[in-house]
Amino acid sequence: MRADAQRNAAKLRAAAAGLFQEQGLQVSLKEIARRAGVSHGTLYNLFGSREALLDEVVADLAAARLGAAARRALSCPDAWEGFAGYVSEVCELQAVDPAMGDVLTRRFPDASRLMAVCDNSFTAAESIIERARLDGSLRADFTASDLLFFFASHAPLARAAASAGSDAWRRGVAFMLDGLRTAAATPVPAGPMSVEQINRLLVP
Amino acid sequence: MRADAQRNAAKLRAAAAGLFQEQGLQVSLKEIARRAGVSHGTLYNLFGSREALLDEVVADLAAARLGAAARRALSCPDAWEGFAGYVSEVCELQAVDPAMGDVLTRRFPDASRLMAVCDNSFTAAESIIERARLDGSLRADFTASDLLFFFASHAPLARAAASAGSDAWRRGVAFMLDGLRTAAATPVPAGPMSVEQINRLLVP
DNA sequence: AGACATGTTGACCACGGGGTCAAGTTATGG
DNA sequence: CCATAACTTGACCCCGTGGTCAACATGTCT
Numbered sequence: 049m050r051a052d053a054q055r056n057a058a059k060l061r062a063a064a065a066g067l068f069q070e071q072g073l074q075v076s077l078k079e080i081a082r083r084a085g086v087s088h089g090t091l092y093n094l095f096g097s098r099e100a101l102l103d104e105v106v107a108d109l110a111a112a113r114l115g116a117a118a119r120r121a122l123s124c125p126d127a128w129e130g131f132a133g134y135v136s137e138v139c140e141l142q143a144v145d146p147a148m149g150d151v152l153t154r155r156f157p158d159a160s161r162l163m164a165v166c167d168n169s170f171t172a173a174e175s176i177i178e179r180a181r182l183d184g185s186l187r188a189d190f191t192a193s194d195l196l197f198f199f200a201s202h203a204p205l206a207r208a209a210a211s212a213g214s215d216a217w218r219r220g221v222a223f224m225l226d227g228l229r230t231a232a233a234t235p236v237p238a239g240p241m242s243v244e245q246i247n248r249l250l251v252p
Numbered sequence: 253m254r255a256d257a258q259r260n261a262a263k264l265r266a267a268a269a270g271l272f273q274e275q276g277l278q279v280s281l282k283e284i285a286r287r288a289g290v291s292h293g294t295l296y297n298l299f300g301s302r303e304a305l306l307d308e309v310v311a312d313l314a315a316a317r318l319g320a321a322a323r324r325a326l327s328c329p330d331a332w333e334g335f336a337g338y339v340s341e342v343c344e345l346q347a348v349d350p351a352m353g354d355v356l357t358r359r360f361p362d363a364s365r366l367m368a369v370c371d372n373s374f375t376a377a378e379s380i381i382e383r384a385r386l387d388g389s390l391r392a393d394f395t396a397s398d399l400l401f402f403f404a405s406h407a408p409l410a411r412a413a414a415s416a417g418s419d420a421w422r423r424g425v426a427f428m429l430d431g432l433r434t435a436a437a438t439p440v441p442a443g444p445m446s447v448e449q450i451n452r453l454l455v456p
Numbered sequence: 457a458g459a460c461a462t463g464t465t466g467a468c469c470a471c472g473g474g475g476t477c478a479a480g481t482t483a484t485g486g
Numbered sequence: 487c488c489a490t491a492a493c494t495t496g497a498c499c500c501c502g503t504g505g506t507c508a509a510c511a512t513g514t515c516t
Contacts, residue, residue: 050462050513076503087465092505094463194423197409201424205405208453209445216445219398220405226438227431234430238422241413245420249412254483254492280473291495296475298493 057094059084064105072207073102073150099159107161110151113141114165118172128185132225134176135195139221142203143210149203152196155250170196170243187233191240198224200250261298263288268309276350276411277306277358303363311365314355317345318369322376332389336429338380339399343425346407347414353407356400359455374400374447391437395444402428404454 049057063084067075077098081088095101117137124130142149152169156162173192180186206217226232241249253261267288271279281302285292299305321341328334346353356373360366377396384390410421430436445453 052513053463056464077505078503088504089466089506090464098504190427193420194427197413197420197424198427201405201409204408205401205453209401212449212453214445214449215442216397216401216449218442219440219444220401222438222440223394223398223402223431224428225431226436227427227429229436232430232433232436234426236423236426238419240423241418241420245416245418249409249416256483257493260494281475282473292474293476293496294494302474 053094056084056086056090059086060091060094060101061105064101065109068102068106068147069145072146073098073106073154073156077101097158099156099162102156102159103161106147106151107159107165110148110162111165111168113148114138114151114169114172117141118169118176121176122172122179126185127180127183128229131176131180131186134173135198135225136218136221138199139202139206139217142199143206143215143217146207149207153200153203153250154252155247157251184230187228187230189233189236190228193240193243193246196243196246197241200246257298260288260290260294263290264295264298264305265309268305269313272306272310272351272354273349277302277310277354277360281305301362303360303366306360306363307365310351310355311363311369314352314366315369315372317352318342318355318373318376321345322373322380325380326376326383330389331384331387332433335380335384335390338377339402339429340422340425342403343406343410343421346403347410347419347421350411353411357404357407357454359451361455388434391432391434393437393440394432397444397447397450400447400450401445404450 060080064080067080067083077091078088080101081091084091091101095104117134120137121130121134124133138152142152151162152166170192173195177186177190177192177195181188181190202217202220206220209215209217264284268284271284271287281295282292284305285295288295295305299308321338324341325334325338328337342356346356355366356370359370374396377399381390381394381396381399385392385394406421406424410424413419413421
């Protein structure tokens with residue numbers, strides 16, 4: 049790879065990271081190139097697709113943040129505190145950083161590294177949920193796919209609220225969490241979706 | 253108005269009603285004209301804007317459905333049953349009919365009749381909430397704007413789930429409702445948004 | 457320094473959205 | 487039955503997206 053190409057790739061990565069974070073994972077590729085001060089042809093030349101860019105720019109960051117949240121949850125002495133903290137933390141990530149909001153929400157089946165991050169995160173969520181369930185604090189009928197569903201529906205409005213300077217999105221999370229305690233549980237009127245179903249749901 | 257124009261307007265209204273219901277309130281106007289078997293110029297000619305079409309085609313229907321749900325809620329002997337039934341019913345409307353999903357969610361400030369329907373619906377929600385709060389069954393810190401927030405975040409995924417043949421969206425509603433009972437309440441970490449704030453949020 | 461590979465560019469394609477308007481068509485009233 | 491006002495049409499404008507590629511520019515290696 050020639051030196052100037054390397055420089056351009058770096059500029060593109062930086063611009064992409066910035067725009068993903070500001071506007072979410074669906075920003076136009078031409079806009080990324082524009083911000084990088086480079087022709088969009090060059091972007092296609094060096095990366096070829098949005099998915100490749102995502103894998104290079106977003107995957108590691110997302111993995112780090114989601115991994116840290118999960119670790120924190122599992123190392124929390126109280127299982128419920130761990131679970132509730134995890135949910136709040138992920139919601140905060142989604143509210144504050146549009147890119148994170150889209151990671152768990154919008155599916156990019158061809159961004160293999162990013163998909164792996166999602167899968168890992170899902171597995172981690174399963175552990176966190178399982179732990180709180182065994183502990184008796186989390187209602188028994190709550191599954192990881194319910195959590196994914198919640199994250200996915202919550203992200204867009206939370207982002208909008210946060211970018212308007214409000215933290216009112218925390219209320220919805222709090223209401224939900226109150227409903228997830230074993231003590232609050234009431235029979236649930238439908239079966240959970242499978243992971244595949246949810247994934248299909250999220251591919252628009 | 254000439255007879256043929258009247259006929260075309262009827263065809264356009266029918267096509268619009270169908271497409272709004274199938275795909276939501278943002279379908280392309282050209283597609284509506286296509287389905288009506290009419291040039292898109294005619295659509296602009298007879299209606300002038302998407303908002304006018306909404307006011308003619310969606311407003312009454314939405315008013316009827318939301319009004320019926322609200323009436324049912326208020327006439328329910330048990331205040332909590334009324335509230336919970338209302339929430340479920342509105343969520344079902346949103347899941348089953350994309351147009352209804354968008355009515356409370358996407359804001360069309362220039363569709364004055366539709367806006368009026370939203371406002372009425374909000375007022376009705378306030379009554380239903382107030383009643384259940386006074387009754388002691390609904391937690392005291394829950395407001396109508398919280399409900400609107402919930403509806404808005406829930407609608408898109410519920411719609412997707414329903415159109416994939418799943419009713420798993422009911423689970424999220426059930427979890428939420430369990431968290432809204434007074435018995436389940438825990439202090440909430442932020443203040444509610446004002447109606448204006450929420451409205452601003454929903455205008456994309 | 458020069459030649460060749462490597463990289464860059466921006467015009468171009470196809471698609472779709474909203475919206476306008478001159479020209480052509482058609483209903484209707486006298 | 488025909489003049490005219492009312493209406494319809496579709497080509498056209500703008501904007502944006504994703505994506506390709508011949509022509510040009512520039513690093514790099516001998």
